[in-house]
Amino acid sequence: xxxxxxxxxxxxxxxxxxxxxxSARGGKTDDHSDGWGIAFFEGKGCRLLLDDKPSVTSPVAxxxxxxxxxxxxxxxxxxKATQGEVALKNCHPFQRELWGRYWVFAHNGNLPDFHPxxxxxxxxxxxxxxxxxxxxxxxxxxxxxxxxxxxxxKLNFVLRQITAEIAKVGVFNYLLSxxxxxFAHCSTKLTYIVRQAPFAxxxxxxQDMTVDFRELTSPSDxxxxxxxxxxxxxxxxxxxxxxxxxxxxDGLPQK
Amino acid sequence: xxxxxxxxxxxxxxxxxxxxxxSARGGKTDDHSDGWGIAFFEGKGCRLLLDDKPSVTSPVAxxxxxxxxxxxxxxxxxxKATQGEVALKNCHPFQRELWGRYWVFAHNGNLPDFHPxxxxxxxxxxxxxxxxxxxxxxxxxxxxxxxxxxxxxKLNFVLRQITAEIAKVGVFNYLLSxxxxxFAHCSTKLTYIVRQAPFAxxxxxxQDMTVDFRELTSPSDxxxxxxxxxxxxxxxxxxxxxxxxxxxxDGLPQK
Numbered sequence: 131x132x133x134x135x136x137x138x139x140x141x142x143x144x145x146x147x148x149x150x151x152x153s154a155r156g157g158k159t160d161d162h163s164d165g166w167g168i169a170f171f172e173g174k175g176c177r178l179l180l181d182d183k184p185s186v187t188s189p190v191a192x193x194x195x196x197x198x199x200x201x202x203x204x205x206x207x208x209x210k211a212t213q214g215e216v217a218l219k220n221c222h223p224f225q226r227e228l229w230g231r232y233w234v235f236a237h238n239g240n241l242p243d244f245h246p247x248x249x250x251x252x253x254x255x256x257x258x259x260x261x262x263x264x265x266x267x268x269x270x271x272x273x274x275x276x277x278x279x280x281x282x283x284k285l286n287f288v289l290r291q292i293t294a295e296i297a298k299v300g301v302f303n304y305l306l307s308x309x310x311x312x313f314a315h316c317s318t319k320l321t322y323i324v325r326q327a328p329f330a331x332x333x334x335x336x337q338d339m340t341v342d343f344r345e346l347t348s349p350s351d352x353x354x355x356x357x358x359x360x361x362x363x364x365x366x367x368x369x370x371x372x373x374x375x376x377x378x379x380d381g382l383p384q385k
Numbered sequence: 386x387x388x389x390x391x392x393x394x395x396x397x398x399x400x401x402x403x404x405x406x407x408s409a410r411g412g413k414t415d416d417h418s419d420g421w422g423i424a425f426f427e428g429k430g431c432r433l434l435l436d437d438k439p440s441v442t443s444p445v446a447x448x449x450x451x452x453x454x455x456x457x458x459x460x461x462x463x464x465k466a467t468q469g470e471v472a473l474k475n476c477h478p479f480q481r482e483l484w485g486r487y488w489v490f491a492h493n494g495n496l497p498d499f500h501p502x503x504x505x506x507x508x509x510x511x512x513x514x515x516x517x518x519x520x521x522x523x524x525x526x527x528x529x530x531x532x533x534x535x536x537x538x539k540l541n542f543v544l545r546q547i548t549a550e551i552a553k554v555g556v557f558n559y560l561l562s563x564x565x566x567x568f569a570h571c572s573t574k575l576t577y578i579v580r581q582a583p584f585a586x587x588x589x590x591x592q593d594m595t596v597d598f599r600e601l602t603s604p605s606d607x608x609x610x611x612x613x614x615x616x617x618x619x620x621x622x623x624x625x626x627x628x629x630x631x632x633x634x635d636g637l638p639q640k
Contacts (some may be wrong), residue, residue, distance in 0.1 A: 172437075174510050176471025180432055189452045197444045218430025227481060231507035251506060255429050255487035 156185030238302030411440030494556030
């Protein structure tokens with residue numbers, strides 16, 4: 131299966147440190163070497179970098195590690211293929227437009243018995259279960275709210291329903307964002323941490339690397355990092371419960 | 386106004402040489418410094434790299450110059466803003482999905498009197514005339530062929546109609562591709578060259594750089610390069626006539 135990494139912050143932040151540890155899992159400390167991808171929102175705009183090479187050797191991943199792109203909403207994925215061959219078209223995150231906003235989606239899991247009949251407006255380009263599920267989610271939201279993005283509680287209600295529906299047929303951990311809201315659904319495995327003042331130093335699990343956030347932050351900064359498994363070994367990560375769909379905004383899960 | 390660069394080939398080829406000269410126009414030999422972007426198709430998959438920094442200083446452009454991504458359909462754009470502020474959401478090429486394929490579009494020109502009323506399914510994310518025109522094109526194709534991509538002659542007929550319609554209200558040079566076909570429309574300024582055996586050396590206009598294609602190609606290779614103005618000063622480029630919509634396949638314009 132794959133691994134997910136997400137970040138949601140109250141000020142644009144670079145993901146270099148977390149990505150350093152995460153990308154090591156794409157062929158070095160773990161075997162998720164069937165491609166990778168990362169999406170950075172900057173306002174309504176979105177940068178989506180994809181590569182079907184392992185993230186440890188990809189020149190594009192090297193760029194991400196070295197070039198600090200600042201963003202408030204980031205979704206990254208390293209792939210271990212279950213359905214769909216190793217190819218660019220099957221790399222997550224996937225992107226589509228809905229209500230005049232880009233939506234980005236990455237999935238960890240497997241939906242072996244997911245065979246929706248009518249794809250409606252959004253059609254998958256590749257042949258993964260994940261892209262199919264993303265298309266169905268957007269289709270469902272569009273049908274429920276044809277005139278534009280609704281208030282969060284209404285959106286959340288419909289998203290929960292369709293998520294629960296899809297999660298019945300397999301493992302469906304996902305990250306989803308439109309650059310305004312950041313959704314994280316746990317089906318089996320997903321964890322997060324909120325870093326805020328007082329900041330401390332953090333040490334990566336997958337690389338012997340420490341960052342002292344006191345030197346890099348201002349007191350009002352807040353950053354949530356969401357990942358399949360914890361990325362650091364000296365911080366307390368919160369396990370998201372199976373069936374939970376969290377919405378992050380400004381670096382905090384909303385209640 | 387902006388500048389366009391496209392490439393269509395019969396075998397996956399890197400665009401490093403052409404991009405070297407082209408990207409120099411983004412702030413060095415010319416003043417198109419309001420962002421840039423490039424899309425590479427690999428099969429049905431698409432890599433879209435965007436940056437709102439000038440292409441001469443962008444670390445992402447540096448990656449493209451140094452990392453030979455091989456593709457048969459490439460569309461690049463450097464921006465000089467006319468409508469829409471300098472922002473990632475306004476960088477070309479734009480991408481949407483239609484008929485289970487990604488479509489990519491970049492525009493050179495200005496459509497000051499283009500105010501379509503009903504955007505239909507596809508909504509612009511940014512606020513350029515270009516993205517609006519792209520949405521209208523896809524909407525028109527989708528309405529004309531709701532069940533999937535039609536044969537090229539039928540597609541071409543509808544595309545010509547909507548293109549002519551939009552071109553009435555301004556300057557509308559564009560490149561459009563779905564990774565299978567490559568469309569190039571000239572409204573005022575667009576030129577191309579087909580490189581094939583016997584290959585020779587080419588010298589860039591914007592950088593003092595020469596490539597001897599004899600050393601890099603095999604006899605059956607064929608590459609069409611399409612650009613706003615010629616990129617080399619020792620080759621004969623063909624001017625596309627105003628009003629012409631060419632379709633390239635396997636490095637050749639189709640008749």
